[in-house]
Amino acid sequence: MMYKLIACDLDETLISDDSTICERNREAIKKALSLGVKFVPATGRGYVAIANILRELNLYNKADEYVISFNGGCISENKDNQILKFTGIPFKKAEELFNIGKNFDVCIHVYTKEKVYLYHASDDEFDYMKVRHPVEKIDDQTDLSFLKGEKIAKMIYGNQNMNYLHEVADKIKNETADLDVSYSSNRFLELNHAGINKGTGLIWLADKLGIKPEETMALGDNWNDLSMIQAAGLGIGMQNAVPDMKKDCDFITAANNNQGGVGEAIERFILKSAKD
Template sequence: MYKLIACDLDETLLDDHAHVCQRNKDAIEAATKLGVKFVPATGRGYNAIAQTLDEINLKDKANEYVISFNGGCITENKGNRIMKFQGLSWDKANELYQLGLKYNVCIHVYTKDMLYVYHADEEELNYIKLRHAYQIIDDQDLDFLKGQEIAKVLYGNPDVPYLEKIANEISSSTKDLDVSYSSNRYLEFNHQGVNKGAGLIWLANKLGIKLEETMALGDNFNDLSMIKAAGLGVGVANVNPQMKNECDFVTNADYKEGGVGEAIEKFVLNNK
């Protein structure tokens, strides 16, 4: 019996309008009634997923949890109580920000409570506004964030090979970081050792749940660490093709069709 399900949000649980489809809602509700912990595991901040928690009836619930900032923060849903936080130093975040200014990317800088966005086009802003509280900035450095805790930095561009080129060119500055890709548009930078897999392991240990009793679902490379760490690693049908061999199971349904619900039905509710 799986006791904890860690699930990515964008392009996994949520549709293109950032909502949870009915199949997923029904499966999550049935699983939680059995005592299973359903844990959103997202690159976003914990404040940015209130709508999703509300849609799956886990908002402000005690003894329910969120893994956010790609594992950089773990919170209990009741009051958004922070249990663990590990972000970037200001120096490293500022270095990444100034490196990003040299490329054709939008830049996201995440603090605990706000997303700061540099050089975002209309398409990017339309994507962000469904998911985050944000402020647009045009600063040439992050002096305005000195003294604040910074969770992570990312670069955005829908040309993934271009992001891969950037990652290679700045590798000397990121060798001490955890680097991943998400949403087929983002190159993400977290503190070394911070990833969704490490977050899943930490939370499972905290709750006394064995890793073989966990399931993880995702679609892209920032989900790979938890897919590999979990007892059962599941990719939804739209999972990055380069990750398929790392998944124990790939659903027939994609993120628009209830792939998460399909996996829960099959492996938790035993609806074959």
């Protein structure tokens, strides 16, 4: 099987803990691109927040190259960041989630197309986010009326205690029954529009490009990646993936995100196949 599209998570998958992309990953991606394989970042970040990553991979502002962002909430072509599909959270629902979040010990993230607004962010949370996305603190806001008319891509509740986030999710399960709920980076409870996730984003883009699901490969490390790992023809988990989701992956790399796990997978399943 020659895979034609690679959907790849960024944080803790492609990107090392020091926020760089290692040489093994960059070289393998370059070789895959030279074979005509699509390399599609599939991220919880917004598409405007990964410009430097696209530059490093020589994908920035390129026609016929794509990004799945906001956990599948947006699919865009890299040339001029042309949006092909956007499905966000209705403003009324976003307001409800904002008010619910105030009842818990969480930092509330409100993602618009261009910026992330943070409510009740610790210094650590703000520092973590500001290197990943344009951010602004909104602790002086009592509601989200200042964002009325803006498209809200998704929302997040953040806390580094994952057990606590699972407790929060259980307590608000009735209020989030109409949403797609997942987890990421071992610190975020992700809230997207119903049916919106990386898996549905991957299948939508593959179909648009005339690529069969079985001709796709997906790589990730956390729960918000599982939908695309299961949807892809080949679903690959990093060595550093959440232990409980490894059983749902077709293959687990020997290398983690710091050691070039993405490169390892491309070498094994794409570059080696091209030589055979």
